[in-house]
Amino acid sequence: MEKKIRVLVAKPGLDGHDRGAKVIARALRDAGMEVIYTGLRQTPEQIVTAALQEDVDAIGLSCLSGAHNHLFPRVVELLHEQKADDIMVFGGGVIPDADIPGLKAAGIKEIFTPGTSTQDVVAFLNAHVGQ
Amino acid sequence: MSPDEHLQQIKEAREAWEQGPVQKVLKRFPERKPVFSSTSGTEVKRVYTPEDTAELDYNRDLAYPGEYPYTRGVQPTMYRGRFWTMRQYAGFATAEESNQRYKYLLEQGQTGLSVAFDLPTQIGYDSDHSLSAGEVGKVGVAIDSLADMEILFDGIPLDKVSTSMTINAPASVLLAMYMGVAEKQGVPFSKLSGTIQNDILKEYVARGTYIFPPAPSMRLITNIFEFCSQNVPDWNTISISGYHIREAGSTAAQEIAFTLSNGIAYVQAAIDAGLDVDDFAPRLSFFFNSHMDFFEEIAKYRAARRLWARIMRERFGAKKPKSLMLRFHTQTAGSTLTAQQPDNNIVRVGLQALAAVLGGTQSLHTNSRDEALALPTEDSVRIALRTQQIIAYESGVADTIDPLAGSYYVESLTSSLEQQAEKYIAQIDAMGGAVRAIEGGYMQREIQDAAYEYQRGVESNERIVVGVNQFQMDEPAPKGLLTVDPAVGEMQKQKLVALRERRDNLAVANVLDELEQAAKGDANLMPLILQAAKSYATLGEICDRLRNVFGEYVAHDLL
Numbered sequence: 001m002e003k004k005i006r007v008l009v010a011k012p013g014l015d016g017h018d019r020g021a022k023v024i025a026r027a028l029r030d031a032g033m034e035v036i037y038t039g040l041r042q043t044p045e046q047i048v049t050a051a052l053q054e055d056v057d058a059i060g061l062s063c064l065s066g067a068h069n070h071l072f073p074r075v076v077e078l079l080h081e082q083k084a085d086d087i088m089v090f091g092g093g094v095i096p097d098a099d100i101p102g103l104k105a106a107g108i109k110e111i112f113t114p115g116t117s118t119q120d121v122v123a124f125l126n127a128h129v130g131q
Numbered sequence: 132m133s134p135d136e137h138l139q140q141i142k143e144a145r146e147a148w149e150q151g152p153v154q155k156v157l158k159r160f161p162e163r164k165p166v167f168s169s170t171s172g173t174e175v176k177r178v179y180t181p182e183d184t185a186e187l188d189y190n191r192d193l194a195y196p197g198e199y200p201y202t203r204g205v206q207p208t209m210y211r212g213r214f215w216t217m218r219q220y221a222g223f224a225t226a227e228e229s230n231q232r233y234k235y236l237l238e239q240g241q242t243g244l245s246v247a248f249d250l251p252t253q254i255g256y257d258s259d260h261s262l263s264a265g266e267v268g269k270v271g272v273a274i275d276s277l278a279d280m281e282i283l284f285d286g287i288p289l290d291k292v293s294t295s296m297t298i299n300a301p302a303s304v305l306l307a308m309y310m311g312v313a314e315k316q317g318v319p320f321s322k323l324s325g326t327i328q329n330d331i332l333k334e335y336v337a338r339g340t341y342i343f344p345p346a347p348s349m350r351l352i353t354n355i356f357e358f359c360s361q362n363v364p365d366w367n368t369i370s371i372s373g374y375h376i377r378e379a380g381s382t383a384a385q386e387i388a389f390t391l392s393n394g395i396a397y398v399q400a401a402i403d404a405g406l407d408v409d410d411f412a413p414r415l416s417f418f419f420n421s422h423m424d425f426f427e428e429i430a431k432y433r434a435a436r437r438l439w440a441r442i443m444r445e446r447f448g449a450k451k452p453k454s455l456m457l458r459f460h461t462q463t464a465g466s467t468l469t470a471q472q473p474d475n476n477i478v479r480v481g482l483q484a485l486a487a488v489l490g491g492t493q494s495l496h497t498n499s500r501d502e503a504l505a506l507p508t509e510d511s512v513r514i515a516l517r518t519q520q521i522i523a524y525e526s527g528v529a530d531t532i533d534p535l536a537g538s539y540y541v542e543s544l545t546s547s548l549e550q551q552a553e554k555y556i557a558q559i560d561a562m563g564g565a566v567r568a569i570e571g572g573y574m575q576r577e578i579q580d581a582a583y584e585y586q587r588g589v590e591s592n593e594r595i596v597v598g599v600n601q602f603q604m605d606e607p608a609p610k611g612l613l614t615v616d617p618a619v620g621e622m623q624k625q626k627l628v629a630l631r632e633r634r635d636n637l638a639v640a641n642v643l644d645e646l647e648q649a650a651k652g653d654a655n656l657m658p659l660i661l662q663a664a665k666s667y668a669t670l671g672e673i674c675d676r677l678r679n680v681f682g683e684y685v686a687h688d689l690l
Contacts, residue, residue, distance in 0.1 A: 013250070013262075013265060013266055014250035014251065014253075014254055014256075014262060014263075014266050014340075015250065015266075015270075015339070016250075016334075016338050016339020016340055017339070018339065018379075018688075019378070019379050019380050019466070019582050022579050022582070022583075022690065023380075023582055023583055023586050025690050026579075026583050026690060027583075027586070029690065035690065037688055037690050038688075039686050039687075039688035040339050040686060040688075041254075041262075041339075043262070065250055065266060065269050065270050066266075066269035066270060066505075066506075066615065067264075067265035067266045067269055069265070069617075070264060070265025070266075071265055094503065094504065094505065096504060096505050096612055096614070097608040097609070098608075098612075113470055114469065114470040114503045115469055115470050115471050115503075115596075115599045117589075117590050117600075118586060118590060119590060
C-alpha cells in the first residue's frame with residue numbers, strides 16, 4: 001500500500017485565528033492524509049520537535065497576526081539545524097503579496113492566501129511530497 | 132369573519148396559487164435551487180404569508196420599543212433620539228501612533244473609541260517577553276504599563292468619549308490602567324463610560340487569547356462586576372461576544388445560543404458569588420456579528436433580544452428593566468471580506484451595516500475593504516465610517532423603529548432562530564452549562580463542523596462568493612497597504628527598560644506581593660490590581676503573579 005502523506009498543521013505565535021488551520025487540516029485528512037494539529041500558541045521550537053516526533057513529510061503553518069516574517073523562517077532554520085531539511089514547509093494566512101518572495105527565499109515552499117480552495121492545497125501536497 | 136376563517140381563506144388562496152401559476156412557471160423555468168436555506172439550515176420558502184406568523188402575539192412577543200421583551204429595540208425612541216454609536220476598532224504599533232489614529236477618527240465624526248490591543252497585551256505578556264517576538268504592535272497597540280496608556284489617551288478627555296476595549300483575560304489590568312489615566316486627567320470614575328470585553332468563555336471557544344483556567348477567570352470577571360457596580364457605575368463590565376464564534380464558522384442560530392449560554396454562565400457565577408442580579412445585570416452588554424444573510428441577521432438581533440429578556444426574567448428573576456435588555460455592539464463580518472477585488476468589500480460591509488441598523492444595534496464597527504490583506508489604511512477606514520454615516524443621514528432607515536416588524540418573513544425567521552437557539556441552550560444546560568460544554572469541546576466541535584460545511588459549499592460552488600469562485604478576474608497586486616514598522620518591538624523594549632529605572636521598584640514589588648497573596652484567598656482583586664497599575668507595575672508582571680497562583684489554561688484541540 002502506498003504510504004500516506006503525513007502533515008503537521010501548526011499555529012505558531014500568539015494568533016488565535018484557527019478556523020483556516022482547522023478547515024485545512026480536515027480537508028487534508030478527508031483527502032486521505034494523516035494530519036496532526038498542534039493547537040494554538042506554538043513556538044517554532046515546539047513545532048519542529050512535534051514534526052520530528054511525528055515523522056511528518058510536511059508542516060503547514062497558519063498565521064493571521066502579521067508575525068509570519070518572524071515565525072515562518074525560524075521553523076525552516078530549526079529544521080535545518082536538526083538536519084530535517086526534507087520536511088517541506090508551507091504556510092497560509094493574512095500575508096501581504098510583498099512578503100511572499102522573502103518567505104519563499106527563506107525556504108517556505110508555498111504561501112496560500114485568503115480565498116484559496118482547500119483542493120489547491122491538497123493538489124500541492126500530492127505534487128510536492130514524496131518525490 | 133373570525134381570524135381562523137380569515138387564515139383559512141389565505142391558505143386556500145396560497146394553495147391555489149401554488150398549484151396554478153407557480154406550477155405553470157416551474158414547468159418552463161425551474162428555480163435556481165431545489166431547496167433554498169439560511170445559514171442556520173432553515174428552509175427559506177418561496178413566500179411568507181400570515182400563516183407563518185399566526186402564532187405571534189403582538190403584545191406578548193413584540194410589544195413596543197423599550198418594552199419587554201424588547202424584540203423591537205431597547206429604547207422607546209431608538210435612532211429618532213440618537214443614532215447608534217459609530218465606533219471603529221483601531222490600534223496598531225505604539226501608543227503614539229494609535230493616539231493619532233483615534234484623533235483622526237474623532238475628527239472624522241466617529242462618536243466612540245474602540246481599542247485594539249496587540250496579542251502580547253491580550254495574553255498578558257510584556258513586549259520584551261520571548262513569546263512576544265514578532266507580535267508587538269501587529270494586530271493592535273502594544274500596552275505594557277500605565278505609561279503607555281497615558282500616551283494612548285493623551286489629549287482625549289475620558290469624560291467626553293466612551294471607550295470600548297477588546298481585552299479579556301487581563302481585562303481587570305487594562306481597566307485599572309484606564310482608571311489610572313482618568314485619575315491623572317481629574318475625571319471621576321463615575322464619569323467614565325465604556326466597555327471591556329472581559330468575555331473569557333468565548334476565548335476558549337473561538338478567539339484564543341486566554342491565560343488562566345476557567346474557575347479563576349470567572350472569579351476575575353465577577354470581581355470586576357462587583358467592583359464596577361460600586362465604583363464605575365456607567366461602565367459596561369462585559370461584552371458577551373458572539374462575534375468571534377460566528378467568525379470561527381458558526382451559524383446564526385449557534386451564534387445566539389452559544390453567546391447567551393455564556394451569558395447565563397456569567398450571571399450564574401456572579402449570583403453564586405453573592406451578588407444581586409439587579410446590581411450587575413444592567414451593565415452586561417453583548418457583541419454580535421453582521422454576516423451576509425441579510426434578513427437572517429436582522430432576525431437574529433431581534434430573536435436574541437427577546438430570548439435574553441425571557442431568560443433574565445424567568446430564569447434569574449431579574450426585575451429592573453435594564454437587567455432584561457440586551458444591548459449590543461455589532462461588527463460586520465471580517466470572514467466575509469475577500470482578498471480578491473477588495474473594493475467589492477465596501478458593498479458587503481454596506482449591506483451588513485444596514486442589517487445591523489435594521490436590527491437595532493447600539494453601536495457599530497464597519498470593516499474596511501482591505502482587511503483580508505492587512506490592517507486598514509486611513510483611507511479605507513474613512514470609507515467604512517462614511518458607510519455608516521450614509522446609512523444614518525441619507526437612507527432614512529433610522530427614522531422609524533424596527534421597520535421590518537410585521538414582515539411575515541422576518542417575524543417567522545425571528546421565531547425560528549429563537550427556537551433553534553433555545554434547543555441548543557437546553558442541550559448546553561443538560562451538559563451542566565457553558566463552562567462544562569466548552570471544557571468538553573462541544574461548542575468548538577459544532578463551530579468547526581459548520582465552518583467546514585461552509586467551506587465545502589464554497590468549493591462546490593453551492594455558495595457563490597463574488598470574485599472568489601465566480602466573476603474572478605486578473606488583477607494587479609494591491610498597493611498602499613499599511614505595514615507596521617518592525618522597530619516597534621525594539622522601541623517598546625527600550626521603553627520598558629526606562630520605566631523599570633524610573634519607577635519606585637520597592638513599591639511595585641510590595642503591591643505585587645500583596646496581590647499574589649490575595650489571589651490565594653477569595654478577596655476581590657480589583658483594588659490591588661488598580662494599585663499595582665498606578666504604581667507602574669507592568670501588565671506582564673501583574674499577570675505573572677496571577678499565573679503563579681492560578682496556573683494557565685491548556686486547550687485540548689480536537690479535529
